[in-house]
Amino acid sequence: MTIDLYGFGPALAAGALMTVKLALTALCLGLVLGLLGALAKTSSYKPLRWLGGAYSTLVRGVPELLWVLLIYFGSVNAVRALGEFIGMPDLTLSAFAAGVLALGLCFGAYATEVFRGAILAIPKGHREAGLALGLSRPRIFSKLVLPQMWRIALPGLGNLFMILMKDTALVSVIGLEEIMRQAQNAVTFAKHPFTFYMVAAVMYLGLTVLAMGTMHVLEKRAARGFVRRT
Template sequence: MDTYLTLLSFGPTGWADEICLGILVTASLALATLPLGLAGGFLLALAKQSQDKALNLAAQIFTTVFRGLPELLTLFLVYFGLNNALRTLTSATGLPEIALSSFVSGMLALGLVFAAFASEVLLSAFRAIPVGQTEGARALGLRPSRIMLLVVLPQLVRIALPGLGNLWMNLLKDTALVSAIGLADTLRQAGIAARVSREPFLFFGVAIVAYLALTMLSSLVIDRIDRRVNRGELAR
């Protein structure tokens, strides 16, 4: 028991510092990816409703590709493929070499996947909003931007929140994949500690607790947001 407490302590003899840093990296990566994925999903959902056939087709192809590829393969495509393309471009133009870090690569790759799935959730939410509401807003003389801000978005958030909440949970779990490209997240730090200490059950157990804690905290936050956006519905 004393050995376990020593291994889980802070300082040079324990691994608590590294594990906490890994948890911080995991949470930071997920939070940095979320707005990127939401913005991409929103734009894709708008494109899928566009009358422009080329724009609609491009959005459909994007969604099909990134929903179909394994997340790990998407991560490798961004980390190795995009970095190689950047090196080739900078070498050809004589510019200083540009390289994406593991964190940025993970954020971009997971953001692409999140956007592809979120676009389907948001598209369904768009279609669930009665057309008469936007037509009535136009009849009142509201500009398209005001209609989107005052009429569509509040309902869009309420309808899409359960689906987006599930995607957020998947995003939290998918952050573990970035350990494959060297980012010192929760899983990688736990793996290093397990190999060095030869206590895999202990440190992977700590990683399990960390991920469960993050998902439980996320569930509480999502539930709070859900109650807030549905307070008008509940009052009725």
């Protein structure tokens, strides 16, 4: 069985590449934000705890679609001010950058909770042992807490990444040419909405399978030393 794509095959493939690029870039930003959010939320300093809590509550309470639209249209003045400050007065936020910011922000808010859970799951004794050994706090964090946190947080982060990958479809509304947008272009040009949206759906499924496979490998690697050998 062959499906006639009316010459939109390459466009859809380019869309898939854009989707992957967007998802991975937003993931990097989201991981950093999530880690910072979790550190703030578990901090012993009250204003920081409050800030971390406000970040994750505010961002998670508003639809992702609204964040995409708000950041794309709402960042104008802030970006212009920044542009003038660094000497590039014509600086604007591209659809890609807006998409990365919006999706990274949302991923980070959920990742804050995942990382926080992981930090709390690490026995207090480990940190105390580190202190007793005379390790500095940053060293305890990077050598003791972070590697263990990674293993505990990985499944949760994997789920969030699957959600992130599907949320990339929302960035089509600000004109970024990812899978969804390319499918819409194809429908405008060649009709057959069911065919093109189904092809797009299958492409997302393929990406999901790929991500699931990667997660499986990562989880296995992270669990080294925790699996009982028989």
